[in-house]
Each structure stands twice: as structure tokens, then as C-alpha cells.
Amino acid sequence: MAIFAKAVEAGSFSAAADALSMSSQMVGKHVRTLEDHLGVKLINRTTRRQSVTELGRAFHERVRTILAEVEAAEALAAESLAIPRGRIRVNAPVTFGAHELALVLPGYLAANPGVEVELTLADRTVDLIDEGYDAVFRVGPLGDSGLIAQSLQPMRMVLCAAPAYVEARGTPATPDDLRGHECLGFAYGSTRTQWSFLGPTGAVTIDVSCRHIVNNGQALLNLAVAGMGLLLQPASLVRDALASGRLVHLLPDCEPPTHPMHILYAPDRRITPKLRSFLDFVATRFGGSHHAIEAMAR
Numbered sequence: 567m568a569i570f571a572k573a574v575e576a577g578s579f580s581a582a583a584d585a586l587s588m589s590s591q592m593v594g595k596h597v598r599t600l601e602d603h604l605g606v607k608l609i610n611r612t613t614r615r616q617s618v619t620e621l622g623r624a625f626h627e628r629v630r631t632i633l634a635e636v637e638a639a640e641a642l643a644a645e646s647l648a649i650p651r652g653r654i655r656v657n658a659p660v661t662f663g664a665h666e667l668a669l670v671l672p673g674y675l676a677a678n679p680g681v682e683v684e685l686t687l688a689d690r691t692v693d694l695i696d697e698g699y700d701a702v703f704r705v706g707p708l709g710d711s712g713l714i715a716q717s718l719q720p721m722r723m724v725l726c727a728a729p730a731y732v733e734a735r736g737t738p739a740t741p742d743d744l745r746g747h748e749c750l751g752f753a754y755g756s757t758r759t760q761w762s763f764l765g766p767t768g769a770v771t772i773d774v775s776c777r778h779i780v781n782n783g784q785a786l787l788n789l790a791v792a793g794m795g796l797l798l799q800p801a802s803l804v805r806d807a808l809a810s811g812r813l814v815h816l817l818p819d820c821e822p823p824t825h826p827m828h829i830l831y832a833p834d835r836r837i838t839p840k841l842r843s844f845l846d847f848v849a850t851r852f853g854g855s856h857h858a859i860e861a862m863a864r
Contacts, residue, residue, distance in 0.1 A: 569596040650843040651680030658703040661783040663687040665802040719853040720824035730793040748795035751776030765820035
């Protein structure tokens with residue numbers, strides 16, 4: 567249809583061929599194919615001139631409308647590839663999602679009014695592909711999965727306790743002292759039974775005894791504030807409690823090692839604008855490298 571329209575508007579097959587960067591024979595072949603398909607004559611041709619039939623003129627008017635609609639549809643598709651829009655499904659660990667990510671999402675949504683964010687928080691390891699997520703945040707070492715990982719700032723951990731607990735049980739002076747204390751265990755990961763620290767003499771890992779093991783950081787924070795034991799949780803979770811004095815920082819010279827954090831997404835030759843905008847926003851807000859690596863994450 568496009569070649570037929572160009573032949574009508576240019577006045578000859580050769581002029582249309584020049585405009586379309588093809589041979590006049592190829593222009594004629596396309597027009598004849600269209601005529602054969604329709605079963606009617608659209609253009610009368612001689613060796614010297616061409617004339618459009620009455621039906622050809624009417625058909626040309628309709629074709630112009632069709633081609634304009636096609637162009638508009640293609641422009642709409644191109645625009646959808648350039649402007650972030652649609653829903654993006656994101657999963658994050660509970661503490662990070664509630665105390666870090668949720669605080670900055672309003673800024674992302676304000677900058678991208680065409681995007682909706684569906685955020686779910688879970689400390690279990692979700693399957694990005696099977697559960698239909700566009701991106702997932704992962705804390706800790708990565709395993710092999712074939713996903714793409716973008717490095718973010720590592721998660722800083724803090725050891726703390728309520729003033730009442732310290733007054734009653736004493737202040738630990740070294741990591742070894744933790745063996746005689748009540749420790750509040752997080753149900754996921756190695757911190758359930760072992761706590762690690764980096765001190766002046768190097769790294770040390772302590773086996774801890776936890777009467778209270780909970781799968782939620784906020785619940786552990788409440789137990790710690792109530793004086794039930796020592797708490798080892800992300801700095802973002804305990805920040806306000808430390809600032810208000812409800813908790814005190816312990817072993818400041820033996821900080822726990824940070825936990826690596828990444829945002830993961832499926833490999834694709836063409837990342838959608840909504841996902842690209844979210845990845846760029848996260849990288850800006852949470853630092854780390856923009857370098858994407860082959861993820862080793864389940």
C-alpha cells in the first residue's frame with residue numbers, strides 16, 4: 567500500500583523508485599501484487615505515462631488514511647518505549663523495604679507519573695521469574711541463577727541493646743562476651759546462630775544462644791527495646807531507637823561486617839523504560855556501582 571501510494575503521488579514508477587531507494591521494476595511488482603490481490607486495476611501504465619483509474623483514486627484516498635493510522639500507531643509504540651509507564655512489580659527484604667525503599671518511592675513516583683509500583687516485602691528468597699517480579703532486592707551473597715545483578719551500597723549492621731538490659735546484665739567488652747548474654751535471633755540466614763565482627767585483631771565469629779528467634783526485624787526491635795536481649799540488625803531499623811536513647815550501641819570498635827546488597831532483574835536485550843527508570847533511581851538513591859554483573863543469585 568505504501569509503495570502504491572508513493573507511485574500515485576510521485577506520478578511515475580521511476581519517481582517513486584527514486585524516493586523509495588528501489589528499482590522501478592520492484593515498484594511495479596508491488597503494485598501488480600496489490601492489484602492481483604484486489605482483483606482490480608489501480609494504475610494504467612504505458613511505456614510513456616501512467617494514469618490512475620477511478621477505483622485507484624478512491625483506493626488511494628483510503629490507503630492514505632490507513633497509512634496515517636499505521637504511522638500514528640508506530641509513533642505510539644515508539645513513545646511507549648521512550649516514556650516509562652505501566653506497573654512494575656518489586657520485591658524487597660522487609661527491613662530494607664519498610665525503612666529505606668518505601669521512604670524514597672514517593673520521589674520516584676513523582677518523577678515518573680506514568681508508572682505504578684507494586685511492592686511486596688518478604689525475607690524469604692523469592693523467584694523473580696516464576697513469581698512475576700520485574701526486580702528484586704537481595705541481601706547477602708549471591709548464588710547462580712543467570713539473572714543480572716546491579717550492585718548497591720552494602721547493608722550496615724549494628725549491635726545494640728536497651729539501657730535496662732545493659733544495666734542488668736552488663737556491657738559486653740569483646741565479641742567473646744556475647745556467649746554469656748541473651749541474644750535475639752533472626753530466623754533467616756546465618757545470624758540465627760552465629761554473629762560475626764571485625765575488630766582490631768581481625769574477624770571473629772561467635773556462636774550465640776537465642777531464646778527468642780523471630781522472622782521479622784520489627785518484632786525483634788520491640789523485644790530489644792523491652793530489654794529482652796542483644797539485637798544485631800540493620801542500621802536503618804535501629805536508627806531511630808538509637809537516636810532516642812531506647813537502645814545503645816554496643817562494641818563500636820568491633821563492627822559487624824556489612825552485608826552485600828543487589829537489585830536483580832531478568833536478562834533482556836531491551837529493558838523497558840519503566841524498569842530502566844527504576845534501576846537508575848535505585849542506583850542514585852542507594853549508591854553502589856551502576857555496573858551490572860551476571861548475578862549469582864537464586
